[in-house]
Amino acid sequence: MSAQTEESAPQPTGIVERLVRDDVSRKRFLKMAGATGASSFGAFVLAACGSSSSSSSTATTAATTTSASTSASGDISILNYALTLEYLETEFYEKVIQAGLFTGKVGSLVKTFGAQEASHVAAIKAAVEKLGGTPAAQPTGKFPITSASQVAELAYTVENLGASAYLGQAAAIQSPEVLASALAIHSVEARHAATLGTLVKKSVTPTGAFAVPADMSTVLAAVKPFLA
Amino acid sequence: MSDTDLNIHAAAPGDLAEVEVRGLTRSSFILRGALAAGALYGAGAVAPFVSQALAAGGGGDAEILNFALTLEYLESDFYNVKGRQVGLSGQAKSYAKLFGEEEAEHVTALTAAIKQLGGTPVAKPTFVFPVTDEKGFLTLASILENTGVGAYNGAAPSITSKAVLGSAGSIVQIEARHAAAIDLLIGKSPTPNEGFDVPLTKEQVLAKAGPLIKA
Numbered sequence: 244m245s246a247q248t249e250e251s252a253p254q255p256t257g258i259v260e261r262l263v264r265d266d267v268s269r270k271r272f273l274k275m276a277g278a279t280g281a282s283s284f285g286a287f288v289l290a291a292c293g294s295s296s297s298s299s300s301t302a303t304t305a306a307t308t309t310s311a312s313t314s315a316s317g318d319i320s321i322l323n324y325a326l327t328l329e330y331l332e333t334e335f336y337e338k339v340i341q342a343g344l345f346t347g348k349v350g351s352l353v354k355t356f357g358a359q360e361a362s363h364v365a366a367i368k369a370a371v372e373k374l375g376g377t378p379a380a381q382p383t384g385k386f387p388i389t390s391a392s393q394v395a396e397l398a399y400t401v402e403n404l405g406a407s408a409y410l411g412q413a414a415a416i417q418s419p420e421v422l423a424s425a426l427a428i429h430s431v432e433a434r435h436a437a438t439l440g441t442l443v444k445k446s447v448t449p450t451g452a453f454a455v456p457a458d459m460s461t462v463l464a465a466v467k468p469f470l471a
Numbered sequence: 472m473s474d475t476d477l478n479i480h481a482a483a484p485g486d487l488a489e490v491e492v493r494g495l496t497r498s499s500f501i502l503r504g505a506l507a508a509g510a511l512y513g514a515g516a517v518a519p520f521v522s523q524a525l526a527a528g529g530g531g532d533a534e535i536l537n538f539a540l541t542l543e544y545l546e547s548d549f550y551n552v553k554g555r556q557v558g559l560s561g562q563a564k565s566y567a568k569l570f571g572e573e574e575a576e577h578v579t580a581l582t583a584a585i586k587q588l589g590g591t592p593v594a595k596p597t598f599v600f601p602v603t604d605e606k607g608f609l610t611l612a613s614i615l616e617n618t619g620v621g622a623y624n625g626a627a628p629s630i631t632s633k634a635v636l637g638s639a640g641s642i643v644q645i646e647a648r649h650a651a652a653i654d655l656l657i658g659k660s661p662t663p664n665e666g667f668d669v670p671l672t673k674e675q676v677l678a679k680a681g682p683l684i685k686a
Contacts, residue, residue, distance in 0.1 A: 356662075406644055410641065413562050413633075423627075423628050426640070428645065430620050431667065433647035434650065434662050434668075435662070437645055440652075448649075452574075453638075454644035456637065
C-alpha cells in the first residue's frame with residue numbers, strides 16, 4: 244500500500260501515508276473509510292487523519308462495517324476519494340455554467356466537461372456499491388468565480404490536480420476492473436487539463452514528457468480551500 | 472522522481488532477481504498461450520515485429536513495454552522525421568516539435584525499463600506515413616495519439632509490477648494530453664470517448680498502427 248507514495252516526488256510524509264504504511268492502522272483506516280456510510284467528506288478526512296486510538300472514529304462509530312472484503316475495502320476507499328473529487332469538479336463546472344462566463348465553443352466545452360464529470364460521479368458511485376461499499380456523501384464546495392480568465396485558470400489547476408490524483412492511486416488499486424475504470428477516467432481528466440491549457444495559454448504538458456502522481460494527502464490539502 | 476521509480480532511473484541490484492521469477496508469472500504464461508493461438512495479433516505484415524517482441528523475453532511486463540516501445544518509436548518518428556518533411560506551420564509545427572521531444576523521451580525511458588526488467592528492447596522498426604500535408608499529418612496525429620491512449624489503457628491492467636504500472640500511467644496521461652491538443656487543433660472534440668476513454672486490445676491497436684510498420 245506504500246506504493247502510492249513511492250510514485251510521488253519526495254515530500255514531507257503526510258498523515259495519510261503514515262497511516263497507510265502502518266499495517267495495523269492501515270486496516271483500521273480502510274475499515275473506517277469503507278464504513279463511512281452517509282458521513283460527509285469531513286468525516287472521511289477525519290477518519291483518514293485519525294491516529295491508531297479508537298477515539299478517532301467518533302464520526303464513524305455509528306456506522307456499521309460493510310461486509311466487503313479487505314481487498315475490496317481498499318479499492319472502496321480509493322473510489323470514495325475519487326468520488327469526492329469528482330463531486331467537487333462537477334459542482335465547480337455547474338457553478339461556472341450558471342455564471343454564464345463562457346459562450347460559443349468554450350461555453351460548449353465547459354458544458355461537455357461538466358457532464359463528463361457528472362458521469363464520473365455516477366460511475367464511481369455504482370462501482371462502490373457494486374463492491375459492497377457505501378458511496379461517500381456529496382460534499383459542499385465553494386469556488387471563487389470572478390471572471391472568465393480566473394475561472395479558466397482555476398479549471399486548469401483543478402483538472403491537472405485531478406489527473407495527478409488518479410495517477411497517484413493507480414498502483415494502490417487491487418482490482419483490475421477498478422484499475423481499468425480509473426485509467427479510463429484518468430486519461431479524460433488529462434484531456435480536460437490539456438484543453439484548459441490551450442485556453443489559458445499554458446502548457447498542455449506542464450510536467451513535460453512524464454505526468455507526475457500526487458498522493459492523497461497532497462490532493463486533499465489542495466482541495467481543502469474548496470470545501471465549504 | 473523517487474528511487475523506487477525504477478523504470479526511469481537506475482534499478483537496485485535486487486530487481487533482476489525479481490525479474491527471473493516474473494518471467495514465469497501466470498499472466499505471462501497465459502499471454503504466450505493466447506499469442507501462440509494467434510488470438511491477439513493480426514496481420515502477417517507485423518508478424519516479424521511480434522516474434523521479435525516475444526523473443527525479447529523478460530516476461531509479461533517486458534512484453535507489454537516492448538509493445539508500447541514500438542508505438543513510441545512510431546510516434547517519435549512521425550513527429551520528428553515525418554513532421555520535418557511535411558510543411559508544418561504555427562501551432563501544428565509547435566506541437567510536432569514538443570510532442571516529438573516527449574515521444575523521444577518515452578522511447579528512452581521504455582528502452583531503459585525493458586532492460587531493467589531483463590528483457591531486450593525491440594529494434595526500431597521502419598515506418599511509412601502516407602501523409603503529404605499539414606492536414607493529413609494532423610489527422611494521422613489524432614489517430615496515433617488516441618490509439619496510444621487506448622493501447623496503454625488496454626494493457627495496463629495486465630502489468631504485474633506496480634512500478635511499471637506507475638510508469639505506464641505517467642506516459643498514457645501525456646498521450647491523452649497530446650490527443651486532446653491535436654483534436655482541438657483540427658476542430659474535433661478533445662474527448663472523443665466522452666467521459667471514459669476506451670481501452671483497446673492489441674489487435675485493435677495493430678489494426679491502426681500495423682499498416683504503418685514496414686519492417
